[in-house]
Amino acid sequence: MATEEKGGLDSQGMEDFEIVRSDDAAPLGGPSHHEADLSSSEKPMTEQSEATSLGSDTPISYLYLTFDTDLPSPPILQQPGPDGREPPPCPDLVAYTSPLLWGAYRKSILLVLSCLATFLTAYTAGAYAPPATIMAKDFGTSRLVVVVGITTFCMGFAFAPMALAPMSEIWGRYPIFIIAGTVFVIFQAVCSVMPDVAGMLVSRFLVGVGGSVFSAVVGGVLADLWEKEERNTPMALFSGAVLAGTGAGPLVSAALIETVGKNNRAWKWSFWVQVILDAVLLLALILFFKESRASVLLSKKAKKLNKWYDELEAYGIYGVWLRGELAVVASAASSQTTVTDHVNDHNATAVPQLRRIRWIVKEDEQRASLGQIVLTSVRRPFHLLFTEPVVFCFSLWAAFSWGVLYLSFSVVPFLYGTNFSKSSRVYVAMMIASAVATVVGVYQEHLLKHSQWKKQEEGFQYSDSKFWAFMRRRFPAEAPEARLYFTCITALLLPIGLFIAFLGSHGTSGYLKAVGLGLATWGIYSVYLATFNYLADTYHIYASSALAAQSFCRNVLGGSFPLITNIMFTNLGLRGAGAMLGGIATGLTVIPWVLLFYGERIRAKSKFANGNVGA
Numbered sequence: 001m002a003t004e005e006k007g008g009l010d011s012q013g014m015e016d017f018e019i020v021r022s023d024d025a026a027p028l029g030g031p032s033h034h035e036a037d038l039s040s041s042e043k044p045m046t047e048q049s050e051a052t053s054l055g056s057d058t059p060i061s062y063l064y065l066t067f068d069t070d071l072p073s074p075p076i077l078q079q080p081g082p083d084g085r086e087p088p089p090c091p092d093l094v095a096y097t098s099p100l101l102w103g104a105y106r107k108s109i110l111l112v113l114s115c116l117a118t119f120l121t122a123y124t125a126g127a128y129a130p131p132a133t134i135m136a137k138d139f140g141t142s143r144l145v146v147v148v149g150i151t152t153f154c155m156g157f158a159f160a161p162m163a164l165a166p167m168s169e170i171w172g173r174y175p176i177f178i179i180a181g182t183v184f185v186i187f188q189a190v191c192s193v194m195p196d197v198a199g200m201l202v203s204r205f206l207v208g209v210g211g212s213v214f215s216a217v218v219g220g221v222l223a224d225l226w227e228k229e230e231r232n233t234p235m236a237l238f239s240g241a242v243l244a245g246t247g248a249g250p251l252v253s254a255a256l257i258e259t260v261g262k263n264n265r266a267w268k269w270s271f272w273v274q275v276i277l278d279a280v281l282l283l284a285l286i287l288f289f290k291e292s293r294a295s296v297l298l299s300k301k302a303k304k305l306n307k308w309y310d311e312l313e314a315y316g317i318y319g320v321w322l323r324g325e326l327a328v329v330a331s332a333a334s335s336q337t338t339v340t341d342h343v344n345d346h347n348a349t350a351v352p353q354l355r356r357i358r359w360i361v362k363e364d365e366q367r368a369s370l371g372q373i374v375l376t377s378v379r380r381p382f383h384l385l386f387t388e389p390v391v392f393c394f395s396l397w398a399a400f401s402w403g404v405l406y407l408s409f410s411v412v413p414f415l416y417g418t419n420f421s422k423s424s425r426v427y428v429a430m431m432i433a434s435a436v437a438t439v440v441g442v443y444q445e446h447l448l449k450h451s452q453w454k455k456q457e458e459g460f461q462y463s464d465s466k467f468w469a470f471m472r473r474r475f476p477a478e479a480p481e482a483r484l485y486f487t488c489i490t491a492l493l494l495p496i497g498l499f500i501a502f503l504g505s506h507g508t509s510g511y512l513k514a515v516g517l518g519l520a521t522w523g524i525y526s527v528y529l530a531t532f533n534y535l536a537d538t539y540h541i542y543a544s545s546a547l548a549a550q551s552f553c554r555n556v557l558g559g560s561f562p563l564i565t566n567i568m569f570t571n572l573g574l575r576g577a578g579a580m581l582g583g584i585a586t587g588l589t590v591i592p593w594v595l596l597f598y599g600e601r602i603r604a605k606s607k608f609a610n611g612n613v614g615a
Helices: 045-049 104-127 132-139 143-159 161-171 173-193 197-225 232-260 264-288 294-315 324-334 362-366 370-387 389-416 420-448 466-474 480-484 493-503 511-588 590-604
Strands: 061-064 320-322 353-355 357-360
Touching: 104 143, 104 173, 104 197, 104 232, 104 264, 104 389, 132 143, 132 197, 132 264, 143 161, 143 197, 143 389, 143 511, 161 173, 161 197, 161 294, 161 370, 161 511, 173 197, 173 264, 197 232, 197 511, 232 264, 232 389, 232 420, 232 511, 294 357, 294 362, 357 362, 370 389, 370 511, 389 420, 389 493, 389 511, 389 590, 420 511, 480 511, 480 590, 493 511, 511 590
Parallel strands: 061 357
Antiparallel strands: 320 353
């Protein structure tokens, strides 16, 4: 999602090369130049008229391909090929450019699809609760047993990304989205016809497995498309979609019960509505979603180029023209010269050289087996969880916040039963709060980019404002803790909302509870967004593992809260339970404040935060 992981390979400088070895089956490091259009390369007349002197027995040099590699050109033969055929044309490589360089329109399509997928996944989590009482009657069991379906759904969400996220890094985002999305739709349909509660609980687990990809891997997609400095707005929209979906799901299900009636058609239709929406989403993903994983795109580009070289050689054209440092590297390899230092002489050779080459991708070579990657994906998050105080505290904070969010699925039916008028107010308030929080989250990021706050190039004239001078000195916009500046305030809305909802007036209208839970939702949004952004900025190459740890805790605790809601509110009462939840939330809000003042010191003591060692 790596998350929280960068979407492209790190490019070397123009002068940096690395020779690995030079036999026919071994790779050697290629240069990193700005990629050029093969079809428009201009060659001296002597090159154009020179026929290739290489043949099938000429050794092949294997070069590393990056998005910045300046692709060489093949020689041009003056005489026609066999049977008067034209040489095979250069393949179209536009689809294989770096996702970070894609246009705004193309990125927006993927962002919209990702947010819709996340919205519908959250919708599925919440839509299950309102008809639970009717389902319990049909299955001949208690409502509590049926609500376990929320827990099994969350368990699928907690465990499946441990395997799905690494698979998406190897095979690409697109196939994992489509396969998991298909599982998601199929088992939604299975739920609608399930005759017993045991089958329902298992099906809900598999729905969670399929839907988890739209939460765990979407973070990776956003990292594929945007650099860290530009990622807050997409992340804010993604987070808003999650919270809005949790309000929309129970709202629509409650409306179906009100419309269809309190019979089995109501809960079946709550699933069929999801099947229809999810099937439309799956079709949109198949048609419009594009692969965004950088290493996968590079691998496809390398295969496309290598296939073209094979076709050229079958036609009779061997080798391509190498220039500059690339020619130096290929010459060193062909003469089996051992080179350990980087080549820095840009004028080492001005004469183009004809060489047989094939492209490979370094990340494909250095990647461990899928089993080893999954093992690391399971082991490292828990290692970070129990050895990194920052990961532990954020995981605890995010888990409790998510638990409160899932608690609302059960507390609203507990308070209002099937009274749609009152319960709908809460769900609408949650959706409105999500929308407002998203807008504010985007605006906050723009404020961090204020010219008087950001560190500017030497010679920039700052204003005489003492306020901005203080902010630059004590709260720099470039520090990872900048992700927490506004969260220190907005996260307080979580305990404030809980106190308002459960300690306020017990009037029968329910408006105060709707306002309170709406404010709590805004606070949850702040925690969610801050957790993603801060862990990603702090742990760099280990961000995916840090985010996986908090995701696991978040879903396990979130799935547990609906089971204890009735017991807690029955035994403690509305005020007692609300005071306990609000008190815990208040205590946890100290986390961003501690990091605000001591974050740099804490990060300095962490080996993982500085990216020095692996787990």
